Amino acid sequence: MGRIILIFVLLLAISGVRAQDALKGVVVDGTGKGIAGVVVKAGAGNQVLTGDDGSFALGLKAGRVKLSFSAMNFRRLDTVVVVPFAGLFSVVLTGKDQELGTVEVSTGYQTLPKERATGSFLKLSGKLLNEQVGTDIISRLEGVTSSLSIDRKSNGGEGYGIIIRGIGTLQGPRSPLIVLDNFPYEGDLGNINPNDVESITVLRDAAAASIWGARAGNGVIVINTKKARFNDKLKVSFSGNLKVTGKPDQYYQSRISVGDFIDLENFLFDKGYYSSFETDNSHPPLSEVVELRIAARDKLISEEDARSRIDALRGYDLREQLNRYVFENATAQQYNLQLGAGTEKRNWLLSAGYDHNVSSLAVPFSRYNVKAEQNFKLGTKLTLTGNLMLTLSNSKSGKTDPSQISSSTGILPPYTQLADGQGNALAVIRDYRTGYINTAGNGKLLDWSYYPLEDYKYSSSVNKVNDVLASLRAAYQLTGWLKLAGTYQFEQQDGQITTINSPQSYYVRNLVNVFSSIDASGSLKRNIPLGSIRDQDYSLLAAHNARVQADINKVMGRHSLSGIIGGEIRSTGVQTGTGRIYGLNESTLSTSVVDYLNPVKTFVAGNTQNVPNRDALGRTLNRYVSLFANLAYTFDDRYTLSLSGRRDASNLYGLNTNDKWNPLFSSGFAWDISKEKFWGGGLLSFLKLRTTFGASGNTDPRTTAVTTITYSGFNSVFTQSPYALFSNYANPELKWERVFMFNAGLDFALRGNRIKGSLEYYRKKSVDLLALTPIDLTAGVGATLVKNSGVISGDGVDLELSSRNVTGRFSWSSDFFLNYYKDKVIKNYNSTFNGRGKLGGNVSYTGLVGYPLYGMISFKWAGLDPTTGDPQGILNGALSKDYNALMGSSLKFEDMVYHGTALPIFTGGLGNSFAYGGFTLSFRMSFKLGYYFRKNVLDYGSLMIGREGTADYANRWQKPGDELRTNVPSLVYPNSDLRDEFYWGSEVNVLKGDHIRMQYVNLGYDVKLPGRKKAGISKFQVFVVAGNLGIIWRANKDHIDPDYNGIPDAKSIAFGFRSTL
C-alpha cells in the first residue's frame, strides 16, 4: 500500500512542470455539447486533447497563432487567435456526418472517443432505448444489447439476472456492476427514471474490471443521465405514455385436468392414502372430493349423493376462476417534464417524472422522480457541478393469487371455486380440515374460514421508498494538460413496509385461534389479543463516495498521452429493522402486550409454542478504498497502447490485510489501420484493430478465511441467551479465483458509412474456479461447499453490424448482432460422484472435463416396461429398473446422454427501422440457439403430496401396448420417489431451447400540427409500441417458452407522445 501511495505522489509531483501562459477554450458540437478528444494543435510539438466537456488549455507565445482543431467524424477547422486572448476561446466543429457523429463512450471515470479506445465498449443511445416504454430502464436492454442476456430462471424469476458475455464465475455475483453518473448505484434500480437516461455504455472486457475492480468482473453497465449544456437556449420537453399489459395466460402451463385429478383422488382414497390425515391431530386440510368420500364412508351422506356432488365438481376449473375473478389487465402510465438552459458561465437542467402502475393483481405503484443539475464556471479554471436526484415511490398490496396458496397438503385442488354463480366470494381450504374449523371450540373461537377473494382487503401492506442522491463535483484545470477533479456523492434510501392485518383478516383470526385455549369450564383464554397486527419493516441505506482524480491529456508532437489516476473511498451502510405490534386498535391507536417469554399450548395440535416475535435489527457496513490509474499512449494517431490497473481494499470480514488488497490490471493495444499510408482507401474507409488482456480475481464475498458466526436476532426462549449459527466455515485451502480475459476486436466502416460494425473475439479463462462442490456429510458443514474446483475456459465472438440500406425520403436502416459463446471445463480438481450429481441442467455445475460448465446431461432411456409401465434405464449396458443404482455411483457416464449446453451458444438480435415522411416504424427480433432445457415433468410424488402435476397424466401408461405411444410412466401405489426422479432426469424430457422472439414493434409519427411553430412546439411525436410479442418460432413442440419457468410475460401495448418546445 505504501509503495502505491509513493508512486501516486511521485506521479503528481512530475506533473509540476512549469506552465506557460495558457489559452483556455472549449470545443463544442452543433448542439453546444463539448467534444472530448479533439486534437488542438498550434504548430509542431504543441498540441493538446480536449477534456470530457470539450475544454482545453494550451500554452502559447504571444502574437498571432495558427490553430487547428481535428477530431474523428468532424470537419477539421483551422483558425487564428491573437494571444493573449481574454476569456474563453470557443470553437464550434461541424460533423462530417451529422447522423453518425462521434461516438463517445463513458467508463464512469472518463469519457473517451470510441475510436481511441482499446477496450470493448458497447454504446446504446437514448433513441434506441426509447423505442420501448416501461417503468424501469434495465428491462429495456434485453434483445437490443449485444452480449447481454437476461436469466429469468435461476433467480427464481425475481428481478433481473443480467449476464454479460457468459458466466465467468459461479460463486461471486454474476450480475454486472451498474454505474449511474460515475458512481456505482447502490439503491434500487427501479428508482431510476428512464426518461432521464441519455445513454448506456456496456463495458465487456478485462478493461471493465481493471477500471472498476473486482465487483466488475462480470462487466459494467454505465448509465449516463441527461446533462445540462452551456450556451443553450431554454428547452422544454414533455412526454407521456400509457401501457396496457394483458392478463397472465393461466392456460400456458400444462396442468392435470380436473377430471383426471378427481379420478386420482378417488383412487388414492380407495387405497387409504388419506386415512392418516384424518387421524392427524394437526387436522391437515382435505379436498372437497376426499371430504365427500369420507362423509359417504361414514354414512353421513349416501354414496350416490357423494358421487353426484363429486361429478358436479368436474365442471369447475380454478384457472377459469382466476381469469374471471382475480387477474386484470395491468396498466402503466408515465409522464415526464424536462427543462434546461445554459449561459456561458452557468447551466441548469430540471426534470420531473411521474409513474403510476396497477399490476395484474391490482397492486398500485406510484413513483415521483425529480432531478436537478447545475454547472458553474468560476473563472476559467474551475467548474462546479451540483446534482440532485429524488425518488419517492410507494406501492400497496393487491389481491392474493389463489394459485400460490399452499398448505401442508399442497396447492388448491383444480376444481376449487373462488366465487359462486352470483360472484359472491366462497371459502376455500387453507390450514385445517373444513369439518374441524366448523366445530372446533364450539363456537367460542373466531371464524376460521378463508375467502381468497375477500381476504386481501383486510390485510394490506404499504411499501414506501424514498431515495436521495446528491453529488458535488469540482474540476480544476491545473495546467494545460492536467485537470484535477474531486467528486463527492451521497445517497440515502429509506424503505418502509407497513403491513396491517385487521381482525377480520384470516391471518389474525388464525393466529388468535391457534393461541387460544378453552379450559374445562369452557372459558376462553386468548394469548394473542384480538385486534390488528401491525408489522413494520424498515431499511435505511446510506452510501458515501468520494473520489479524487487527475486527468492527463498531453500531446507532444506525434506523441500523445492521456489518462487518469486517482483514488476513491466508498462506504455503504444498511440498517434494517422489523417489529410487530399486537392487539392494535386502529381507531384509538391503543395497543396490547403479549407474553413472548412463556410458551403456551396451542389450540390445534396441543403442543407448546411461543407467541411469534418479530423484533429484530440488522446492520451491515461495506467499505472500500481504491486506487486506480488508466493511461493511454498514442503515436501518430495510429497506434495506441493502454495500461490500466487498480487495487481495492475492503473491510470484508476475516480477510487478512494482504488479501484485502486485490490488484487488477489490463493492457491494450489499438491500431488504426485506415490511417496508414499504405491504406489506399478502397471499400473500407475505417479499419481499426484493438486488443486487450487483463486479469482479475474473484472471491466469494461469503467465503472468508476464518470461521464466522451470525447471531440470531432473537435470544433463545429457553436460556434467554443469544444464540448463533455459522455463517462461514473456514477453509484454509481456499484460493482466489483468477479470471483472465483476452479480447481482440476489429472496427470497420464502409465508405459513406453505409455499413459499420465490429467483430470481436474473446477468450475467458477462470483458474481455481470457485464452485459449490459435493462434500462428505461427515465433515458436518453441509452437502456442498464452495471450493476451488477447476479450470474453465470459454471462447466468444461478438458481431455487431449496422447499415443504412436506403437513404433519402424513404429510409431504411438495420442493425444486427450475433453473440457466440461456448465454454468448457478444462480441469476438475474434485472427482465427480454419482449419476444424479452430473445431471446439471440450468442450475448446477457438472464439472465434467471437456464439457460445458452447464452441460445438459440425462439418463439413457430404455422405454417403459411393456408389462408394468415402469421407466427403464441402462446400467452397465444392460436394461435396469434399479433406480437407486441407476442414479448412484455405479452409473457410468457412458450410460448417460450428453445433449449439449444448457445456455445458448448463439444469441442475437435484429432491428429494422423505416422512416417515411413523419412516420417511423421499428421492430426488433431476438433469438437464442444451440441449447437444451429440461421440461416440467409429471411427478407422481408432487401430485399426491402437493396436488401438482402436468397434463401428461392423461398420457400415462395404462395398459400393455401404451409404451409404444407414450413415455409417461404408469401410476403406481405406493409411489416411488426414485422412480419419479429417474423419469424426470431421463433423456426424453430434454428439449431443444432454440427460439426466435419478437421483442417489440414501434410506430411513430411526427405530427405537423397547424400553428405548431407558432405555439413554439418544435417537435411533437406520437407513438404506439407493442411489446412482449412472444415467440415466433421455437424448436420444441410442447409450446414452451424456454426463457421462463412460469407463465411468460403477457403481450402489452403502449401509446404515447413526446414534445419539445
Add this chain to the structure above:
Amino acid sequence: MRKLIYLSMVVLLFCTSCKKFLGEKSTQNQAIPETLVDLQALLDQYQVLNYVDGNAAEISTDDVYLNDADLGARPENERNMYTWQRSNIFLQDGNEWFYNYRAINRTNVVLEAIAKIGKTAGNAAEWDNVSGQAYFIRAKNHLRGLYIWGNAYGEQSQSDLGVPLRLGSDFNVPSVRATVAQGYAQVVSDLQRAVQALPLKAVHVMRPSKPAAYGLLARVYLSMRKYELAKLYADSCLSLKADLLDYNSLNAAASYPIGQFNVEVLQDSYFTSPMLNNARGKINPELYALYEANDLRKVVFFSDNKNGTYGFKGSYEGNSNFFSGVAVNEVLLIRSECLARAGRLSEALADLNRLLRNRYKKNTLIDRAGSDQQAVLADILLERRKELLLRGLRWVDVKRLNMENAGISFSKSYKGVIYQLKANSTGFALPIPERVIEVAGLPQNP
C-alpha cells in the same frame, strides 16, 4: 507546485487512516467465534443441537407399526427403513448422519476456539461450562452414530467398523471409519471430561449439566455391558438429582399429559417422526398388553383410537415430538438393572419400586419383590421396556441384550409380507447413507 504538495499531503493523510476505516465490521451481527459468549451462543442454537436427534433407531424397532394404507402414504425411504431394507433408507442430504456430524463439527469449532482463549481465574467457571457442554454434545452424537451404524459392543469391537470420529473442525480431513472400540473409548473420554467441567446445575435443561453427563456415561457403560461402571455413574448422577414425577398428579385425559422440562429431565433433546407419531403410528399390541390396569402409564402414555389401536402421547416433550434426552427414570432403571446383575437384589428392587410408586395409581402398587436374580432382572428389564419406550433406546437395548443371548428379533408386516430382523444379524447395523459412501468412499455395512 505548492498546490501539488498540499494535495499529496491530503492524499497521504487519507491513506494512513485507511486501516481504521477498513477495520470496521461489515455485518454487525457477525463475529469470529473467539469469546466465551460467542462459543456459548453456538452451543445454544437448540435447533441444530436439541431438535434433530435421529429417528432411525426407533423406526427400526417394532414397538410401533403402521397399517398398510398409512405406510403406503409415506415416502419410499421411510417405507424402506421400516422394513429393514439395505438401501435408500435415508434422505440424500438432510439425514441423521449429517445432523449428528453437524453437531459434532460445532463442538469441534468450540473446542478449538476455547483452547485459544485460555482459562483464567476470572473466566474459569464459564470456560469449564462451555468446554464441558461441547464434550457432552460431541459424545452424545458420536454415541448415537455408534448405536445405529455400528455392531453392539463386545469382544469383536476391536475390529468391527463403527463410525468416523471427527475430532477437528477442518473439513478437508478425510473421514475414516474407526473401530467400534475406538468409538466407545472416545465417547467415554469425552464424557469424562464433560463430567469434570460441567456445573451441577445448568441454566436450563436445554444445556447439559454434571448429572446429565453422569447419566449419559451410565447409558454408555450399560450399552457396553460394563454394568459395574454403569452403576457407578448412575449413582453419581442420582446423588445429584433423583427427582421423580408422580403420574398421579397428571391429567391423563390431556392430549399430551406429561409436561416439557419436567423434574425428571436432566438434559432435553428430541427427534421427530411423522411416521411414528399418533397420527399414524400404532403401538404394538404386545407392548400395550404389558401394562397393568392400575398402571397410570397405560392412560398417560397411550391415546385410544377407539378402534382397538393406540397411539403414543407420553413424550417428555409434551407434544408429538419424541423425547430422547437424559432423564432420571432412565438412570434409575440403569442402576436398578446393574444392581440386580451384581446380585444386590434388594437395592435393585428399591429403585424399581421407587419408580413404580410414581407410576401406579396411589396405593395400588404391590411392591415388587423376589430373591431369584433372573426373575428380578427380567422384571426390571420388562419395566425398562415399558418405561422408556419411544426414546430411541429400545434399539440399542435389544442389540445389547442379544449379546447376552436374549434372542430378541423384530417383526413387522406390510401388504401381507412379514419382514423380520433376526437377533444378532448384521441388519442391526444400518447401512450408511449412500451419499456418504459415494463422496467419502467409506466401506458400507454388509
